[in-house]
Amino acid sequence: MRSGTSDPIDRLSDDARARLDRFADAFEQLDSDLYTVFAASSHDPDDRLAALARVQDLIGTGSRRAGVLAALAEFREFAVQAATSALGGANAALLTRTNVATPEDRVRFLASLELAVVTVILWDEIDADEREQLLGPWAEMATHAAEVEAA
Secondary structure: OOOOOOOHHHHOOHHHHHHHHHHHHHHHHOOHHHHHHHHOOOOOHHHHHHHHHHHHHHHOOOHHHHHHHHHHHHHHHHHHHHHHHOOOHHHHHHOOOOOOOOHHHHHHHHHHHHHHHHHHHOHHHOOHHHHHHHHHHHHHHHHHHHHHHHO
16 A cells, blocks of 8 residues: 655554554455445544544654654545445446445544554554554454564
8 A cells, every 4th residue: 555665654663564554455455335334433432532632642743643644645545546446437337336325424434444544553552442442343454463463
């Protein structure tokens, strides 16, 4: 999913980039028809807001923020392209795929994806409860990306 040299993502730690690459590999295999399944929000809203505030503090304002923002942009771009291309070509002509997601579903999906990406990047810096709050439906995919590293 990464493109070019002098990529701001290179500002992330080696471990974070490795986790992110494994997460990207799994995400790229995800059928865009399943995106709405991943649009579900995580658990308790108050706990989630506290976890988000903590994540913002961890990201900071320096070069890591630029790396995180670049990663988020790449994941968003891939997701939008995958969903858009699924609606074109033979699928559109044959009516074999339809875009059943509402605009709200798409917004929730992208927000959920962004939280998952940030959680994967900050994996070693946040505890398991915070991860659970942030990951929601992405937990299995993100945990696998992190566990491969630990093995």
